[in-house]
Amino acid sequence: xxxxxxxxxxxxxxxxxxxxxxxxxxxxxxxxxxxxxxxxxxxxxxxxxxxxxxxxxxxxxxxxxxxxxxxxxxxxxxxxxxxxxxxxxxxxxxxxxxxxxxxxxxxxxxxxxxxxxxxxxxxxxxxxxxxxxxxxxxxxxxxxxxxxxxxxxxxxxxxxxxxxxxxxxxxxxxxxxxxxxxxxxxxxxxxxxxxxxxxxxxxxxxxx
Ligand SMILES: [Zn+2]
Numbered sequence: 097x098x099x100x101x102x103x104x105x106x107x108x109x110x111x112x113x114x115x116x117x118x119x120x121x122x123x124x125x126x127x128x129x130x131x132x133x134x135x136x137x138x139x140x141x142x143x144x145x146x147x148x149x150x151x152x153x154x155x156x157x158x159x160x161x162x163x164x165x166x167x168x169x170x171x172x173x174x175x176x177x178x179x180x181x182x183x184x185x186x187x188x189x190x191x192x193x194x195x196x197x198x199x200x201x202x203x204x205x206x207x208x209x210x211x212x213x214x215x216x217x218x219x220x221x222x223x224x225x226x227x228x229x230x231x232x233x234x235x236x237x238x239x240x241x242x243x244x245x246x247x248x249x250x251x252x253x254x255x256x257x258x259x260x261x262x263x264x265x266x267x268x269x270x271x272x273x274x275x276x277x278x279x280x281x282x283x284x285x286x287x288x289x290x291x292x293x294x295x296x297x298x299x300x301x302x303x304x
Contacts, residue, residue: 131255135276138254149211156208163201170194221298226283229301234264234271234282237289253289254278 170193177186238250241260252262252273261274272279280288286297 127256134255153208153211156204156211159204160201160208163197163204166197167194167201170197221295225298225302229283229298230281231269232282232301234269234285237282237285238262238264240264252276252278253285 170189174186174190174194177183177189180186235248235250238248238253240248240250242249244263246267247263247265249260250262250264251257251260252275254273254276257275262271263274264271270279270281271285282301283294283297286292286301287294290297290300292300
């Protein structure tokens with residue numbers, strides 16, 4: 097027996113609506129998921145950076161301490177032998193034992209300095225390079241939606257939003273998001289946008 101539905105048109109309409117609703121839910125879900133994932137990834141990266149730095153510094157400091165403890169008696173011995181008939185022994189100890197440890201200590205101390213003060217980490221970057229990169233207009237990397245007298249507005253790079261709450265101040269050339277409170281300068285912005293480290297970001301901004 098064949099069932100004829102006189103309201104077949106309505107059924108089509110219901111199916112279409114259900115389909116559209118489903119699509120809307122999916123898009124919504126994807127957006128939410130992306131937001132949550134972005135925040136989560138950001139938090140994890142920040143945490144990891146801190147954790148790696150902490151662990152590395154712990155290791156480097158213990159190494160520095162170890163080298164200094166090795167050097168101390170050697171230097172004492174070298175000092176005692178200097179100017180005596182065993183001057184040759186002092187020189188040999190200095191050259192063959194003390195100097196190699198001093199070199200290792202220097203390497204460790206340089207890395208410690210680099211972790212504590214990353215600006216000085218990376219020999220090719222000069223202070224002028226970094227300052228120049230910081231002064232490069234941050235808005236060139238953003239899709240600016242509107243301008244005020246003192247700032248430019250864009251959608252936040254850290255999350256999705258309908259109304260731009262991410263701004264760049266003209267005076268300081270720094271960004272700030274009123275939604276998520278993230279802030280920084282042009283170098284930070286390029287590091288975040290293109291997933292670059294400090295040195296690569298500076299070079300990228302200076303186009304080299
Ligand atoms: Zn934001």
